[in-house]
Amino acid sequence: MNDLHAKDNIVTRSVKVETSVLRRNDQAALANRQLLTERGIVALNLISSPGSGKTTLLEVTLVRMRERGKRCAVIVGDQQTDLDAQRLYGKGAPVRQIETVSSCHLDAQRVGDVLPEVIDDQTELLFIENVGNLICPAAFNLGEDFKVVLLSVTEGEDKPIKYPVVFSRAKVVLITKCDLIPHIEFDRDKCLRYLRQVNPGAVIFELSAKTGTGFEQWIGYLAELGRQDER
Ligand SMILES: Nc1nc2c(ncn2[C@@H]2O[C@H](COP(=O)(O)OP(=O)(O)OP(=O)(O)O)[C@@H](O)[C@H]2O)c(=O)[nH]1
């Protein structure tokens, strides 16, 4: 009986701690949101498993957006190293790396700390590359306008139904590394069916950063963001 009470107590305490962490995060997310809204900046939170192609996508996207005269900024999170930031420097956008060290996701406070360093009056689009992880980043609002979830074809078509929370919260889903489809077993129709099952309204792009397939549509979509307010 005592054991049961002890376990109940631990469960109650861990729920309380989690709730307060998320509440604190939500307050910081609101502050980020207010700053971004005041500046008219559209912010995208990029989430995927490690290695799905987030940084590679940004390498190509930043260059294409610069060609279109669209001003971008990037915040990138990893547990350790600034390797991703190094890859993104010199592509026409200010970049700041956050090392989360013991945390498996970015949180709104950390993003808020560096936000004023990357945006200015001209910034139109902010990309936030989250730590590679399909579970934890889904729970932490960063103040973004919407989430973009990447799924590379080498991960398998079943990921949307295995990790439904993150896929259901995405406005946009990018199926990446499509150039590899001829070399692997990837059931595209099944993948799209699973995606529709968990998120019927998701905007889906099928891309290859290596061949450029699908990038016209993706870049065209990004270029239109924020324009609705200008009309
Ligand atoms: N064939 C192919 N490889 C790709 C493509 N996009 C990315 N890759 C490769 O996939 C690997 C991982 O890509 P990254 O862009 O570093 O992935 P990431 O999601 O940023 O990884 P983390 O930041 O560690 O989570 C690299 O070796 C890329 O060259 C693609 O479209 N086609």
Ligand SMILES: [Mg+2]
């Ligand atoms: Mg990366």
